[in-house]
Amino acid sequence: MNRQKKSNYIILVLVCLIMLNTGTILIKTYYSREDKEIFNNVEKRKISSQWLIPILGRTSSIISFYQNQDYNERFNLKDIIKEKIYSISSLDFLKKEDNNDKEMLEEDNEENDELHTTVLEDQVIIDRLDEYESLIIVKDSEGKSSVESIPEPLNIKKMKINKEKPYILLYHTHGTEAYLPIKDSQYHTTEKKYNVVTIGEIMTKILEANGHKVDHVEIYHDLPSYNKSYSRSLNTVNKKMEEEKNLKVFLDVHRDGIGDDANYRERALSKAKTKINGVDVATFSIVVGPDSPNKEQVLSFAKYIKAVSDTLYPNLCTGIIIKPKGKYNQFVSDYSALIEVGSNLNTIEEASESAKLIGEILTLVLDSIRE
Incomplete structure (x- = not known):
C-alpha cells in the first residue's frame, strides 16, 4: 500500500x-x-x-x-x-527622473513624443499661404525684397503693450538640442555654443537692437528629466508671467531632429539649408499644436511669420507644421510660436545665420502687430 x-x-x-x-x-x-x-x-x-x-x-x-x-x-x-x-x-544625462516634479501634465509625454518623432504621414504641413499670396511682393524692381513690401497681418489682433518693459519671452523647452559638429548623446549637449540657447541669444540681440524688449530664459528644461520638459517650461512661463504682466509674445526655440536611419533623411537633407546672399543658412519651420483652445489664433500668428519670411527670404521658412496632437504650451498666449531653427543636419554656423534672419523677420512681424 x-x-x-x-x-x-x-x-x-x-x-x-x-x-x-x-x-x-x-x-x-x-x-x-x-x-x-x-x-x-x-x-x-x-x-x-x-x-x-x-x-x-x-x-x-x-x-x-x-x-x-x-x-x-x-x-x-x-x-x-x-x-x-x-x-x-532619452540621453544618458537626461535619464534621471525628477521626483519633485509630480504635477507633470498628463499630455506632456505625448507632446514630447510627437515633437521629436517626425511622422510625415500624420502631420499637416502648410507651405503655401493662400490668404497672403496676392499680397506678397517678393522682389522689387531691382530684384530685392524691401520693408515696404511686407504684407499687413490678417486675423491678428493688435497687441497692447508697454514698450519700455519686456513683452517677449524667448525660451527653450529642449535647450540641449545641438547642431553639428556635436553628434554625441543623440545630438544633445549642455555646451551652450553648440545648442539652441545660442540661437535664442542671437535672435534676442537682433530683436533688442531693433527696439523690442526681450526676456531670454536660458534654463535647460529638458534636464534632468527629458519627458517632463514641457511641464517644466510651462512652470517657467507661468512664473515669468506673474513677475511681468507685460509679457505677450512667447517664442519657444527648438531645432528639428532627424534620425540617422530615417527613411526621409535624404529629402530632409535637401531642405535643410538654403543660400541667401551667398551664405548657407539653415531653414526653419513653425510648429502648431492642434489641441490648444486658441489654435486658430496661434495658427494665424504662425502664418504671418511665414508670410513675412516668404516676402523677405523665399525658401527660408519650409512651412507650418500642424502636429497630430498636443498643445506645446501655446495656450498661454495668442502670440505663441514654436520655432524650429534648422535640425541636427545643420552646422551651428548655418543655424546662427538663420537666427539673424529670423530675428529680422520677427522684428517686422512685431512692428506690424503691436499698437
Whole structure:
C-alpha cells in the first residue's frame, strides 16, 4: 500500500514538473514575441542600437512586475512597455527622473513624443499661404525684397503693450538640442555654443537692437528629466508671467531632429539649408499644436511669420507644421510660436545665420502687430 502511494506521489510530482516546464516555455515564447515588438517600436522611434541593452534590461523587470496581474490587465502589456521604453529612451544625462516634479501634465509625454518623432504621414504641413499670396511682393524692381513690401497681418489682433518693459519671452523647452559638429548623446549637449540657447541669444540681440524688449530664459528644461520638459517650461512661463504682466509674445526655440536611419533623411537633407546672399543658412519651420483652445489664433500668428519670411527670404521658412496632437504650451498666449531653427543636419554656423534672419523677420512681424 505504501509502495503504491509512493508511486502515485512520484507520478504526481512528475506531472507537476512537466506542467511547470511547459508553462515556462509558453511564457518565454510569449514575451520573446513581445520583445520583438519592442525592437520594432524602438526602430520606429529612431532610437539607435546603443539603447537596446538598457531598454531590454528595464523591460524584463516591467514584465516580471506585470506577470502577477489579471490576464485582462496584462493583455495591454505591450502598450505599457512601449510607454516605459520611451520614458527611458532619452540621453544618458537626461535619464534621471525628477521626483519633485509630480504635477507633470498628463499630455506632456505625448507632446514630447510627437515633437521629436517626425511622422510625415500624420502631420499637416502648410507651405503655401493662400490668404497672403496676392499680397506678397517678393522682389522689387531691382530684384530685392524691401520693408515696404511686407504684407499687413490678417486675423491678428493688435497687441497692447508697454514698450519700455519686456513683452517677449524667448525660451527653450529642449535647450540641449545641438547642431553639428556635436553628434554625441543623440545630438544633445549642455555646451551652450553648440545648442539652441545660442540661437535664442542671437535672435534676442537682433530683436533688442531693433527696439523690442526681450526676456531670454536660458534654463535647460529638458534636464534632468527629458519627458517632463514641457511641464517644466510651462512652470517657467507661468512664473515669468506673474513677475511681468507685460509679457505677450512667447517664442519657444527648438531645432528639428532627424534620425540617422530615417527613411526621409535624404529629402530632409535637401531642405535643410538654403543660400541667401551667398551664405548657407539653415531653414526653419513653425510648429502648431492642434489641441490648444486658441489654435486658430496661434495658427494665424504662425502664418504671418511665414508670410513675412516668404516676402523677405523665399525658401527660408519650409512651412507650418500642424502636429497630430498636443498643445506645446501655446495656450498661454495668442502670440505663441514654436520655432524650429534648422535640425541636427545643420552646422551651428548655418543655424546662427538663420537666427539673424529670423530675428529680422520677427522684428517686422512685431512692428506690424503691436499698437
